Amino acid sequence: KAGVTQTPRYLIKTRGQQVTLSCSPISGHRSVSWYQQTPGQGLQFLFEYFSETQRNKGNFPGRFSGRQFSNSRSEMNVSTLELGDSALYLCASSLGTGVFGQFFGPGTRLTVL
Amino acid sequence: GESVGLHLPTLSVQEGDNSIINCAYSNSASDYFIWYKQESGKGPQFIIDIRSNMDKRQGQRVTVLLNKTVKHLSLQIAATQPGDSAVYFCAEASDTGRRALTFGSGTRLQVQP
Numbered sequence: 001k002a003g004v005t006q007t008p009r010y011l012i013k014t015r016g017q018q019v020t021l022s023c024s025p026i027s028g029h030r031s032v033s034w035y036q037q038t039p040g041q042g043l044q045f046l047f048e049y050f051s052e053t054q055r056n057k058g059n060f061p062g063r064f065s066g067r068q069f070s071n072s073r074s075e076m077n078v079s080t081l082e083l084g085d086s087a088l089y090l091c092a093s094s095l096g097t098g099v100f101g102q103f104f105g106p107g108t109r110l111t112v113l
Numbered sequence: 114g115e116s117v118g119l120h121l122p123t124l125s126v127q128e129g130d131n132s133i134i135n136c137a138y139s140n141s142a143s144d145y146f147i148w149y150k151q152e153s154g155k156g157p158q159f160i161i162d163i164r165s166n167m168d169k170r171q172g173q174r175v176t177v178l179l180n181k182t183v184k185h186l187s188l189q190i191a192a193t194q195p196g197d198s199a200v201y202f203c204a205e206a207s208d209t210g211r212r213a214l215t216f217g218s219g220t221r222l223q224v225q226p
Contacts, residue, residue, distance in 0.1 A: 099206045106154070
């Protein structure tokens with residue numbers, strides 16, 4: 001069974017641009033959660049989607065948004081990029097909503113110049 | 114806000130020794146705890162979890178201990194191997210895992226051959 005895949009793995013953008021990251025969950029998993037990992041703030045929860053609906057949201061500004069498609073694949077978008085958005089963005093999938101049985105992908109490394 | 118923290122940022126052990134990684138949490142409402150291992154370039158990998166109605170749980174070479182009185186969590190790794198070298202995170206969730214994970218800052222485990 002294939003694991004969680006994230007594309008692209010690396011991305012370089014400049015301030016003010018926007019970016020879209022993609023996450024394909026493990027087959028059969030319906031929940032996708034997104035996390036931001038930085039050296040200063042560590043791992044922080046962004047949001048969770050289940051059955052195409054946002055079920056939970058962390059404390060991030062509205063520039064961070066996401067969506068989930070009917071095949072459970074998810075995208076997150078960051079608009080008006082800031083230098084502080086440079087981070088490893090991780091997604092995790094699970095069968096049901098919540099934190100049980102979450103499997104993480106390898107992440108997308110975003111660098112904002 | 115409430116957060117999970119770690120006592121030691123770096124732990125160096127000899128191959129074959131036992132390792133103990135500690136974690137303090139501040140949210141007394143937390144009822145579910147997980148330990149993750151993160152190797153360079155990879156996403157967090159689930160190691161072991163424990164619910165608040167337990168004080169000890171064992172896996173393969175790993176044991177998690179939970180002391181709710183002092184809000185302390187530890188991960189014990191028996192016969193530490195070079196492949197155990199990684200960053201270890203504790204994470205907690207409340208409301209029976211329906212909420213998002215709050216991660217600690219991580220401890221780097223270095224195994225000396």
